[in-house]
Amino acid sequence: MHLAVITDVLSSNFDVAIDKQIAFAGEVGLTGEIRPVNRIEQRIAEAQKLGFKEIYLSKYNKGVDFSRFDIKIHQIERVEKMIRTLFS
Numbered sequence: 457m458h459l460a461v462i463t464d465v466l467s468s469n470f471d472v473a474i475d476k477q478i479a480f481a482g483e484v485g486l487t488g489e490i491r492p493v494n495r496i497e498q499r500i501a502e503a504q505k506l507g508f509k510e511i512y513l514s515k516y517n518k519g520v521d522f523s524r525f526d527i528k529i530h531q532i533e534r535v536e537k538m539i540r541t542l543f544s
Contacts, residue, residue, distance in 0.1 A: 457484045459512065462535060463542065470543050478542075479503040479511040488535040492517040500525050512538060 459482035467474045481499045483491040492514040493499065503511050504527040515531040522529050532538045 458482075459484055459490060459538075463512075463538070466539060466543070472543055474542065475510075477507070477509040479506075479508040481511060481513045483514075484535060490514040490516075490532050490534060490538070496520055500527060500529065503527060512541075 458480075460480040462484050463474060463480055481493055481496060481503070483493060485491055490513075496513060496517045497520055500511055500513070500522075504525055508527060510528040510530060512530045512532055515533040517531070530538075530541060532541070
């Protein structure tokens with residue numbers, strides 16, 4: 457399932473709105489792990505170009521130079537960590 461869909465469901469469950477300037481790029485496995493997606497550099501660049509201030513993505517994206525982006529990048533490995541970061 458897509459990471460953005462999971463966060464939408466959690467947002468509704470906790471009755472807390474997610475900032476509209478946050479993007480998500482990842483897939484969620486059945487055990488809650490955040491899996492990497494293809495073309496992550498293009499996704500980050502597009503989110504930055506569209507004006508997003510932050511993006512959440514998988515910690516397991518390898519070989520990416522994140523320093524070239526101005527957008528704040530949150531690398532997470534599990535849904536539980538994302539919940540603590542977003543909703544605490």
